[in-house]
Amino acid sequence: MAQITLIEGVTMALARAMEEDPSVVVLGEDVGVNGGVFRATAGLHQRFGDDRVIDTPLAEVMIAGMSVGAASQGIKPVAEAQFCGFTMPMVDHIMCHAGRMRNRTRGRLSCPMVLRFPSGGGIHAPEHHSESPEALFAHMPGVRVVIPSSPSRAYGLMLAAIRDPDPVIFMEPKRIYRWQKEDVVDDGEELPLDVCYTLRDGEDITLVTWGSMIKETMQAADELESQGVSVEVIDVATVSPLDMDTIIESVERTGRCVIIQEAPKHCGVASEIAAGLADAGIWHLHAPVKRVCGYDVIMPLYRNEMKYMPSAKRIVHAAQQVLEVS
Amino acid sequence: MAQTVAAFKVDYFQFLKPDGKLVEDQQVPSLARDYDRLVELYKLMVLTRTFDKKAVALQRTGKLGTYASCLGHEAAHVSIGAAMREEDCFAPMYREYGAQFYRGVKMSEVLMYWGGDERGNNFSGPKHDFAWCVPIATQCLHAAGAALAYKLRGEERVAVSVVGDGGSSKGDFLEAINAGSAWKLPLVLVIVNNQWAISVPRKKQNTAATLAQKGIAGGLPSIQVDGNDLIACLWAMDKAVNAARAGKGAFVIEMMTYRLSDHTTADDARRYRPNDEVEDAWDKEPLKRLKAYLIGQGAWSEEQEASLLEECSQWVQQAADEYVDQVENNPQGVTAMFDYMFAELPHDLEAQRAYAEQFPEDGGHH
Numbered sequence: 001m002a003q004i005t006l007i008e009g010v011t012m013a014l015a016r017a018m019e020e021d022p023s024v025v026v027l028g029e030d031v032g033v034n035g036g037v038f039r040a041t042a043g044l045h046q047r048f049g050d051d052r053v054i055d056t057p058l059a060e061v062m063i064a065g066m067s068v069g070a071a072s073q074g075i076k077p078v079a080e081a082q083f084c085g086f087t088m089p090m091v092d093h094i095m096c097h098a099g100r101m102r103n104r105t106r107g108r109l110s111c112p113m114v115l116r117f118p119s120g121g122g123i124h125a126p127e128h129h130s131e132s133p134e135a136l137f138a139h140m141p142g143v144r145v146v147i148p149s150s151p152s153r154a155y156g157l158m159l160a161a162i163r164d165p166d167p168v169i170f171m172e173p174k175r176i177y178r179w180q181k182e183d184v185v186d187d188g189e190e191l192p193l194d195v196c197y198t199l200r201d202g203e204d205i206t207l208v209t210w211g212s213m214i215k216e217t218m219q220a221a222d223e224l225e226s227q228g229v230s231v232e233v234i235d236v237a238t239v240s241p242l243d244m245d246t247i248i249e250s251v252e253r254t255g256r257c258v259i260i261q262e263a264p265k266h267c268g269v270a271s272e273i274a275a276g277l278a279d280a281g282i283w284h285l286h287a288p289v290k291r292v293c294g295y296d297v298i299m300p301l302y303r304n305e306m307k308y309m310p311s312a313k314r315i316v317h318a319a320q321q322v323l324e325v326s
Numbered sequence: 327m328a329q330t331v332a333a334f335k336v337d338y339f340q341f342l343k344p345d346g347k348l349v350e351d352q353q354v355p356s357l358a359r360d361y362d363r364l365v366e367l368y369k370l371m372v373l374t375r376t377f378d379k380k381a382v383a384l385q386r387t388g389k390l391g392t393y394a395s396c397l398g399h400e401a402a403h404v405s406i407g408a409a410m411r412e413e414d415c416f417a418p419m420y421r422e423y424g425a426q427f428y429r430g431v432k433m434s435e436v437l438m439y440w441g442g443d444e445r446g447n448n449f450s451g452p453k454h455d456f457a458w459c460v461p462i463a464t465q466c467l468h469a470a471g472a473a474l475a476y477k478l479r480g481e482e483r484v485a486v487s488v489v490g491d492g493g494s495s496k497g498d499f500l501e502a503i504n505a506g507s508a509w510k511l512p513l514v515l516v517i518v519n520n521q522w523a524i525s526v527p528r529k530k531q532n533t534a535a536t537l538a539q540k541g542i543a544g545g546l547p548s549i550q551v552d553g554n555d556l557i558a559c560l561w562a563m564d565k566a567v568n569a570a571r572a573g574k575g576a577f578v579i580e581m582m583t584y585r586l587s588d589h590t591t592a593d594d595a596r597r598y599r600p601n602d603e604v605e606d607a608w609d610k611e612p613l614k615r616l617k618a619y620l621i622g623q624g625a626w627s628e629e630q631e632a633s634l635l636e637e638c639s640q641w642v643q644q645a646a647d648e649y650v651d652q653v654e655n656n657p658q659g660v661t662a663m664f665d666y667m668f669a670e671l672p673h674d675l676e677a678q679r680a681y682a683e684q685f686p687e688d689g690g691h692h
Contacts, residue, residue: 033598034525057531058462058492058523085461089497124391124442126420126590128460265678295678297663302391302442303653307660311688 001185007177009154010040010116012186014078017162018048020188021076024162027054028063028080037082038118038177064090064115068097071113071167078162081117084171085128090115091136098167099142111167116158118174119147120212120262121309124302131299132211132263137169138240138272144168145240146193149214151182153237156191163190173212194238196246202232205319206250208273209260210236213310217260220315229323239269244276248284251277255286256322260310265293287325290318336536338582339562340552344610346618355561361625367408367556368616368626369634371400374424375613376638377433378587380646381440385591389650393440394421398586401556401612402518404428405581409563410486415476417456417469417487422518425488426451433645434652443653444662463493466502466515473511473576484570486514492523494537503544506576513576514566515541518553520585525598541578553581554612586611660686 004012018024026041026048032055035042045053056063060081067077081087094115101111121130137145146161146168148154154172161168199214200221209217214235221231232250236242251257257277259270270291277289292310300308341354348354357363378397384390396403399421407428410416416429423436431451438446439458447457456472459465469487476483489499494517506513517537521528534540541548547569551558559581566577584607588595595604620626664671664679671679 029523030525032525035597037524037592055526055530057495058490058526059495059497061497062495088461126392126440126460127458266674295663295682296675297667297678300663301439301444304442304658304660304663307682307685307688308663311685313688314685317685 001183003181004151004184005178005181006148006151006154007038007040007172009148009151009184010158010172011042011044012184013155013158013162014041014044015047016186016188017078017159018044018052021162023074024076024078025052025054025070026078026080027056027067029056029058029082031055031080036080038174040172041080060086060089061093064093065097067113067115068093068101068111071098071111072101072109076112076162078114078116081115083125083129084117084119084131084133087115087117087133094137094143094167094169095140099140102166103142110165112165114161114168114170116170116172118177119171120173120175121299121305122175122212127301130302130305132261132294134171134239135263135268138269142166143240144193144238145171146238147171147173147211148237149173149176149211149235150180152184153191153197153235155184156189157193157237159188160190160193164193168193171211175212176215179215194241194243196243197235197237198232198246198250199235200231200233202230202254204230204254205256205258205323206232206234206247206254207258207260207315207319208234208236208247210239210269211262213260213262216310216312216315219312220319223312223316224319229319236269236273242272242276244273244280247273248277248281251281252284255284257285258290258292258315258318258322260292260315262294262309264296265291266296268293287322290322292318334539334542336538336542336548336550338550338552339558340555341557341561342555342615342619344554344615346615346622348619355557357561358557361620361623364556364616365620365625367404367560368613368620370404370424370428371556371613371616372634373638373641374400374404374427376635376642377423377436377645380642381437382587382591384437384646389441390437391440391442392590392592394590395587396421396423398584398607398611399518399520399553400424401559401616402516402553402581402583405556405559405563406486406488406516408560409567410484412452413483414567415454415456415469415472415483415485416452417465417472417485418458419462419465419488419490419493420458420460422488429455433642434648437646437649438652441649441653443658445652445658463489463496463498465489466499467505469515470502470505470511470513473506473513474509476512477509482571484512484514484567486516486567488516488518490523491517491519491521491528491531491537492526494540495531500540500544503541503546503576503578507545510573510575512570512573514563514570515576515578516563517578517580518583519580520583522585522589522595522599524589524593525595536580538578538580546576546578548578548580550580550582553583554610554615556612556616583612584610660688
């Protein structure tokens with residue numbers, strides 16, 4: 001057993017998947033000799049060689065388009081986009097091809113690819129390096145969107161994503177790449193996709209989040225607990241498709257819910273969860289559902305990025321508003 | 327027998343050799359004798375390098391975010407700025423400071439941008455110039471669009487964009503070539519080929535003998551020059567910009583240079599790049615040869631060099647002080663992220679801004 005970080009969980013899963021399945025191929029910009037700009041593919045090139053760890057020309061459309069093509073012909077591409085902002089040219093291939101391949105050929109072809117990339121802000125990165133575009137991908141039919149928030153979930157969910165027969169967008173919350181270490185056994189055991197993970201049991205309020213917002217949400221939960229509030233925390237983990245059952249089951253007990261996301265508020269995954277609660281959980285709610293989100297603005301450059309992001313204080317503030325309703 | 331339906335060649339131009347001597351076997355442009363002009367541009371190259379060193383130092387001491395160095399690209403970049411008129415439009419990528427300084431962008435503004443403050447993008451250069459462009463090669467199409475606008479409006483203006491050897495692999499760049507050719511646009515596309523796209527060497531982008539030939543494939547006149555030779559770079563830029571302004575259409579120039587620095591301060595090129603290659607590249611860098619040439623022609627001296635270096639250090643220090651003063655003593659507040667979202671702030675953003683103002687102290691933690 002090894003104490004590893006979230007990013008090391010990604011690396012360990014990639015190595016494991018490549019070891020057990022010769023059709024798994026890693027490709028992207030600087031993923032080879034350099035081992036990725038965040039080191040997510042460190043050591044893979046030395047271990048698996050040029051044919052399976054491919055430094056591509058600098059062309060994101062090509063990376064996405066060729067992954068679609070290779071995936072439909074027996075290869076399992078795990079493509080890296082270097083940063084979230086650079087996935088935008090890839091959208092054409094994900095939206096118009098990857099997500100549609102199985103459906104439009106009535107199952108004759110499929111597209112078992114993974115597109116993985118670091119997302120989110122908070123590391124003093126330059127422009128276009130700090131966005132959280134999960135809602136954009138979550139809106140695409142036929143595509144899974146997975147976001148791990150711990151080393152063990154990075155490992156287990158990445159293995160599941162690679163083994164999944166359909167396209168998976170795997171967004172890595174880079175602010176917590178090296179935040180916590182955890183004992184993770186490299187046993188090839190995957191974790192289930194399409195389900196939420198309950199990180200803390202509580203009775204008074206449910207905090208729902210994913211990705212690096214886990215950090216602020218847990219801080220807020222600690223603060224609320226110190227005020228005598230019993231807090232349940234749910235990590236959504238797969239934001240599309242959504243496991244509303246776990247969230248509704250929790251809200252049945254707590255009657256109160258705050259959803260926290262780093263992405264802009266408008267049309268975000270938090271809104272989808274709130275809509276799900278309005279639809280199927282409304283009779284259990286004692287108070288309005290609140291969303292604590294990034295603002296509907298361009299992600300500020302780094303000097304103001306933390307002012308954009310939901311803070312533990314903003315989460316506590318929203319939770320208190322929800323708790324005050326009798 | 328096959329009939330040749332088209333044949334191509336790519337010409338390479340170098341006028342000033344690494345040893346500071348002019349090439350002997352070909353005609354050298356009159357620019358090579360315009361010492362006042364060359365001294366002016368040499369000074370800007372030295373200032374650019376002094377600035378670059380300071381910016382890296384600021385990053386290393388935690389006063390600046392990730393910074394993309396321009397070390398080794400000074401001749402290429404300065405020539406681009408020098409060939410353009412103020413009314414022309416520059417669509418940079420993100421390290422062409424030499425071109426931008428020529429066009430009036432302040433050093434403190436470059437620092438503001440990499441220092442995480444949007445005000446750096448509202449720079450003092452021509453107000454119609456584009457801001458720095460991190461998404462690779464997208465700026466080529468913006469320049470093509472600008473060129474189309476000037477053509478439609480009947481204005482004698484030229485749009486100039488820069489892309490790297492890596493960026494030349496992107497569709498955006500090839501599409502800009504195609505548009506420039508299809509519509510005979512007043513557009514100049516410069517490939518500043520510094521041999522490395524972060525860790526990926528030029529030869530791994532593709533096996534084409536030159537990148538300039540991508541322009542030829544699209545129907546544009548395209549040449550390759552020694553990107554460390556200011557005279558060749560500026561001669562080529564003048565030729566391309568003048569042709570574009572005269573309505574003769576778009577042009578591609580590949581400037582062969584070398585990235586002497588890491589990709590950015592977040593990169594460590596020692597992981598993937600052989601050191602002897604970098605040492606060889608230092609022998610060919612652009613400042614040394616121009617200085618040697620100008621001294622050889624009696625147009626420059628070691629005394630002038632010493633006082634220039636002193637002046638540049640002072641200017642750069644002043645710029646750094648201005649930058650630090652701005653971001654520390656006059657920072658943008660939380661509302662700054664709302665104020666330029668739309669011409670007029672929509673009501674829902676007004677509400678979000680009011681909410682944000684309740685948490686003014688947020689952001690001090692990481």
